[in-house]
Amino acid sequence: MDRMHALVGREAEQQALSAFIASPEEGALVLRGETGVGKSVLLEHVADLASATGHRVIRAAGAEAEAELPFAGLHQLLYPLLPDMDRLDGVHRAVLGAVFGRCDGPAPSVMAVGLAVLDLLALAASATPLLMVIDDGQWLDVTSTAVCGFVGRRLADSKVKLLVGVRSGVPVGFDSAGLSELHVPPLSREASQQVLDSHYPALAPHIRVLVLDEAMGVPLALVELPPLLSSAPSGHGVEEAFGAGGVPLPRRLQHVYGARVAALTPAVRTELLRGALDGVSARTGSSPVRAVRYRMLNADEAAACGLLDVDPYTGEFVFRHPLVRSTVVRMATPNERRAAHTVLAQLHRQDVERHATHLAAAAIDPNEQVAAALEAAAASARRRGGEAAAVAWLTRAAELSENRESRSRRLGDAAFIAGQAGLLERAQHLVHSGTTHGVPSPAAVAASAYVALYEDGEVCSTHRQLLNVIENIRDRAEGEPHDVLTPLVNLLLVISQYASNCAMWERTHAVLASVKHLIPSNSLVYQDAWSDVLRRGTGLHERVESAFVNFPQLDPWDVARLCDVAYRVGALGRYRSHLQRTMEREREREVGAKAGDISMLHLLLLDQMAAGQWEAAEQTGRRSLELATVRGLTLFAYQSRAYLAVLAAMRGRVEQARELQAMVDSWAAPRGIGLLTQLADTAGTVAALSEGDYEAAYLHASGITHPGTFEPYLHQASGTLLDLVEAALHTGRTEQARRHALAAQTAGLPDISPRLALLTYGVLSMTATNDREAAEMYARAEAHPAGANFPFELARIRLAHGIRLRHNHGRKAARQLLASAATCFEQLGATGWAERARTELRTIDNSSRTSPIPLTSLTWQERRIADLAASGLTNKEIGERTHLSPRTVSSHLYRVFPKLGITSRAALRDALGRLPDLASA
Numbered sequence: 001m002d003r004m005h006a007l008v009g010r011e012a013e014q015q016a017l018s019a020f021i022a023s024p025e026e027g028a029l030v031l032r033g034e035t036g037v038g039k040s041v042l043l044e045h046v047a048d049l050a051s052a053t054g055h056r057v058i059r060a061a062g063a064e065a066e067a068e069l070p071f072a073g074l075h076q077l078l079y080p081l082l083p084d085m086d087r088l089d090g091v092h093r094a095v096l097g098a099v100f101g102r103c104d105g106p107a108p109s110v111m112a113v114g115l116a117v118l119d120l121l122a123l124a125a126s127a128t129p130l131l132m133v134i135d136d137g138q139w140l141d142v143t144s145t146a147v148c149g150f151v152g153r154r155l156a157d158s159k160v161k162l163l164v165g166v167r168s169g170v171p172v173g174f175d176s177a178g179l180s181e182l183h184v185p186p187l188s189r190e191a192s193q194q195v196l197d198s199h200y201p202a203l204a205p206h207i208r209v210l211v212l213d214e215a216m217g218v219p220l221a222l223v224e225l226p227p228l229l230s231s232a233p234s235g236h237g238v239e240e241a242f243g244a245g246g247v248p249l250p251r252r253l254q255h256v257y258g259a260r261v262a263a264l265t266p267a268v269r270t271e272l273l274r275g276a277l278d279g280v281s282a283r284t285g286s287s288p289v290r291a292v293r294y295r296m297l298n299a300d301e302a303a304a305c306g307l308l309d310v311d312p313y314t315g316e317f318v319f320r321h322p323l324v325r326s327t328v329v330r331m332a333t334p335n336e337r338r339a340a341h342t343v344l345a346q347l348h349r350q351d352v353e354r355h356a357t358h359l360a361a362a363a364i365d366p367n368e369q370v371a372a373a374l375e376a377a378a379a380s381a382r383r384r385g386g387e388a389a390a391v392a393w394l395t396r397a398a399e400l401s402e403n404r405e406s407r408s409r410r411l412g413d414a415a416f417i418a419g420q421a422g423l424l425e426r427a428q429h430l431v432h433s434g435t436t437h438g439v440p441s442p443a444a445v446a447a448s449a450y451v452a453l454y455e456d457g458e459v460c461s462t463h464r465q466l467l468n469v470i471e472n473i474r475d476r477a478e479g480e481p482h483d484v485l486t487p488l489v490n491l492l493l494v495i496s497q498y499a500s501n502c503a504m505w506e507r508t509h510a511v512l513a514s515v516k517h518l519i520p521s522n523s524l525v526y527q528d529a530w531s532d533v534l535r536r537g538t539g540l541h542e543r544v545e546s547a548f549v550n551f552p553q554l555d556p557w558d559v560a561r562l563c564d565v566a567y568r569v570g571a572l573g574r575y576r577s578h579l580q581r582t583m584e585r586e587r588e589r590e591v592g593a594k595a596g597d598i599s600m601l602h603l604l605l606l607d608q609m610a611a612g613q614w615e616a617a618e619q620t621g622r623r624s625l626e627l628a629t630v631r632g633l634t635l636f637a638y639q640s641r642a643y644l645a646v647l648a649a650m651r652g653r654v655e656q657a658r659e660l661q662a663m664v665d666s667w668a669a670p671r672g673i674g675l676l677t678q679l680a681d682t683a684g685t686v687a688a689l690s691e692g693d694y695e696a697a698y699l700h701a702s703g704i705t706h707p708g709t710f711e712p713y714l715h716q717a718s719g720t721l722l723d724l725v726e727a728a729l730h731t732g733r734t735e736q737a738r739r740h741a742l743a744a745q746t747a748g749l750p751d752i753s754p755r756l757a758l759l760t761y762g763v764l765s766m767t768a769t770n771d772r773e774a775a776e777m778y779a780r781a782e783a784h785p786a787g788a789n790f791p792f793e794l795a796r797i798r799l800a801h802g803i804r805l806r807h808n809h810g811r812k813a814a815r816q817l818l819a820s821a822a823t824c825f826e827q828l829g830a831t832g833w834a835e836r837a838r839t840e841l842r843t844i845d846n847s848s849r850t851s852p853i854p855l856t857s858l859t860w861q862e863r864r865i866a867d868l869a870a871s872g873l874t875n876k877e878i879g880e881r882t883h884l885s886p887r888t889v890s891s892h893l894y895r896v897f898p899k900l901g902i903t904s905r906a907a908l909r910d911a912l913g914r915l916p917d918l919a920s921a
Contacts, residue, residue, distance in 0.1 A: 007042075008187070008191050008195050008198075009188055009190075010038065013042055013184060014045065017042065017046045017049070017182070020182075021050055021131070024156075025157065026156065026161075027156040027157070027160065028151075028152030028153070028155050028161065028180065029164070029179065029180050029181070029182055030137070030174050030177075030181045031043065031164065031165045031166070031181075031184060032165075032166050032168045032182070032183055033168055033184030034168050034186070035167055035220070036218045036219065036220025036253060036321070037186060037219065037220075038219045038220075039184055040135055041219075043133050043135055046131070047059065047131065050131040050161075053129075054128065055128070055129045055161075056124075056125075057130075058132050058133070059134075060073055060076035060133070060134050060135075061076070061136050062136040062137055062139030062140040063280075064279070064326065065276070066139070066141060066279045067139050067140075068388075069141055069353055069357070070142075070143045070353075070381045070386025071099050071100075071143050072141050072279075073140040073141055073145070074144040074147055074148075077132055077144075078117065081124045082100070084120055088116065089119070092115065092119050093116075095108045095112050096113070099113055101380075109596060109600070110143070110147055110150055111150065111597060113147045114147050114150030114154075117151050121155075122159075124160075125158070125160045129159045129160070130159060131160075132162045132163070133164075134162070134163070134165065136165065136167070137165055137172060137174055138167045138172040141389075142388055143388075145173030145177075148164065148174075148177075149174060149177030149178070152179045186217025187218075187222075188217065189212065191217075192212055192222055193212065195219055196215075196222050196226070199226075200226045203226055207226060220321065224253055224256045224257075225253075254326070254330070257323060257324050257327040258327050258330075258331055260307055262331070263305070264301055265301065268298070268301050270336070270340070271296045271299050271302075272296065272308075272328045273328055273332050273336060273340045274296070274340045275319070276319070276325040276326075276328040277329065277340050277358075277361075278293055278344050278347075280293050280294060280317075294344060294347060295316055296316070296317040303317065306320060307319070308320060308324075338361070338364070341358045341359075342358070342362040344358040345358035345359045352376050352380050353380055355373060355377075356376065356377035357393075359373050359374075360374055360393075363400055366400050366402045367400050368400075368401065370397075370400050371410070372397075374394070374397035375410065378390040378394045378397070378413075382417065387420075388421075390414075390417050391417050391421075391423065391426060391430075394410050394411070394417070395410075395411065395414050395430065398414065411433055412430075412431075412443035412447065413441075414430050415427050415430035415443065415444050416443035416444070416446050416487065418447065419446065419447035419449075419450030419454075420447075420450055420596075421596070422450075422598075424632055427448075427450065430444075430447065431444050431447050431448050442469050442473065442488060445469050446466070446469075446487060448462075449462040449465055453494075453495060453498070454632075454633045454635050454636065455633070455634055455635075456634060456671075457634065457638070457668065457671045457676075458671065459495050459671065459672055462495050463507075466492045466495065470485065470489065470492065470515065471511060471514075473485055473488070473515075474511075474514055486519050486520060489515070489523050490561070492508055492511075493523065493527055493530055494530075496508045496530070497675060498674070498676070499672060499674055499675075500673075500674030500675050501674055505532070508527075509527070512524075522558055525540065525544065525547060525565055528540060529564070529565040529568045530565075531713055532713050533568045533718070533753075534710055534712075534747055534748075534752060537752045537753075538751075540565060544575075547562050559600075560600050562575070563600075567603060568715070568753070569753045570754040570756065570786065570789075571753075572606065572607045572610070573610070573611060573789055597627070598624050598628050598636045599636075601623060601627070602624055602639060602643065605620040605621050605640075605643050608620060609646070610755070611789060611791075612791040612827075614647060614650070614651060614828060617647055618647060622644070625641060625644065628640055635673075638664050638667050638676055639675075641660045642660070642661075642668075642676050642680060642683065644660055645658075645661045645680065645683035646682055646683045648683075649683050649686035649687035650830055651828075651829050651830060652833075654687045654690060657686070658684070658687055661683040661684050661687070664677075664680040664683075674714070678704055678714060678715065681720075682700075682716050682719065682723070684700040685697050685701045685720060685723045685724075688890075690830070690832030691832055692730075692891050692893075693890040693894070694726075694727050694731045694890055694894065695727075695731055695887075695889075696886070696887055697726075697730075698724070698727035698728055698731050701724035701727050702724065704716050707728060707737070708740050708743045709743060710744075718749060721759045722762060722793060722797075725737045725740055725763040726766070729767070729800075732906050737766070737767045738769070741760070741764050741766070744763060744764075745760055754786030755789075755790050757784060757786060758790055758794065758797070761777050761778070762777075762778075762781045762796070762797035764777040765781060765800070766797070766800045766804070771808065774804060778801045782797075782798075791824055791828065792828055794824070795821045795833070796833065798817045798821040798824075799817070799818065802814045802815075802817030802821060802837075802840065803818075803840055803898075805817065806840065806843070815841065818840045818841050819837075819841060825837055839898045839899075840898050843898050843901060858899060862896050862899075864882065865892045865893060865896070866896045868881065868882075869908055874886075875890050875893075900912070
């Protein structure tokens, strides 16, 4: 169909597409419509329009034959830009090098590839605007779809545009990519008549009506149906031509093409079948790509009958439409398809993945050589981040294995990859398939453990299973390869970390000591950081830094694990670039995100919380929760909720924090997931502190670790240092607060982490028994280089020291500190602490004008509660006398203390003594 007639009735679409090219705000657009509706013609129209306005145009097209090849679509799209790759920084060059098979780097995540592609596109478009056009996007491989979605969401206000054509009515990866869409509807009756008349002006009237009725506005049908219907015997209609039963239009068009294919000579049909199975383009106008394709020869007969066209770039035959390609494959016999795959396997013998794919398709009986080729293809795909393809190829390799042991091993490996990636249903199925005839392989056991951990938070049974497997490997073969043992050890450490149970960690340490010489040093780093950083954290900074020297060769899981270690020692911000700079990106919506991607989002969330970037942290947390929920990764979903609960508490959103806290605790506590129950208690502590309920805060904090101690194997034991001391001071437990501060100093917390050093100096200042020590310790906290990296903690220390100065009549110095703390809290959005700092400032102003404090500064209820507290009653006892809840009592006292210019219950009696008697008021 010529371009002029093809665009009949498409004025609205042309206008929208012209606006897309001209708009600086729109970066990506999905063109969606049914088969044959004219999407490809519109894509070509936009390409011509962009070329005319100075754009460089790059084209790619999806193909069924390549739907399982990782990054096959991205190869097409980026191949013309490879000369610009050498201009990228080392990290992004290594990522794309792994994708294109140029180097043996680690398997990149979608986010890593997406960021590298964004930089590559920015370089390529620095001189000339760039338009990328992808046709048949429904057949783009999963990894390429994910990257294109990631990139497309970030092209606004850039010189790069992405236009994707996809078929409606079928689920595609772009459905959830969050890109703008333009629907291409069928033509109107009037436009359909114009198209039909332009091609068949002499068509018989009854055939014309029949074609218009059957085509239903689909241009391809308007062009292809008339010859078939015209050749039907007089008086016969569509039922005779296609068969009765309401056959869908694409099937009818396949019937049209099928009749033409059947009329070809056997040799030409063979050429077409080989081309179809090798993903030869179904579109003219595609730019040349690197990948080798079967070259159809001597096929003029197929071109003459409208099945093939000639690519103007290469001069080679290409399919006229994707339906032609699928019809050719559908009409071939199984033996014909296997013979074609055999030829194609030989053609691609230098491409490990394509070679193995065609070999497997040609195989019928078990064949160890083909199974080994598929295993190699799976390893290649996994290195490039194609876990789904690796699982599929290993599964097929198991089917072609010649013995039970090889079959079980390959199914176990496939299950392990699926489990680690969070493909839980697939992992469960593979584990079941691999254990039907015997004992499961170690990989299958690990896969089952992943499923149980991710899906239901099972830590106890999975811990026992892995201990047994590791001990069996140790006892059976002293020299067991690392690639078998290391993943089991790392998973055991992950499970032990989530459990945070002393007895489980002791068993983990014992078994790891017996295999220490068989596992890499990184696993020992994880062991020390995740178990008890206070007692095993010496030198972790240097060990992490040393491990990151080999960053380009690190497995992506190891990158996430090492960043987790960096977080434990307060140095995560230093390695932000190794999390692929995802903190700078908004609304992460990568398609098919894996478990490792969610772990990285959790780390970004923690780093954003520490740095005071709370709005970004909220977005990251919501995104991680969404991804975990969609993928059925229940453990990660509750972990996301736990982090969001702590964040909400810090921001003063107390009800939200407590709701999330209750959800996490009710799920994690029965399962013994100590890491999450500790986070829930931390959220409760911070929420109570935020609203001034110090008694509740103390109960939560002391539930994590007792004052004066730091319980072993509890990560939050040290993390809650400031919370526990602050709550203890405000509830009159000065002895406990001082004991805990000194315990932090004795335990060497300042040597473990910059954050812990800041907190230790802060609590020593808050609990100091004389002003000299308080000033010295506060100065050390204020001058610590980590202060700028932890603004929330530093502001809390300033607030506490300002209150102390005010209480000791250092109003001028106190004002500066309190004003600084208030400003920081307001900038962070910590409403509870900001109000407290403002109240302290108001107290200074009031006290400078009048003294003693007038009775009217306290309400009747506040004065009554203050008197009862001064007499030594607890909040619970006061509540029983006043018919109030202990929490309400605590809230009243929170407002009383700054009004009286005190910071603890111990000072209540003296402060109240300066007020008029309640009875005479």
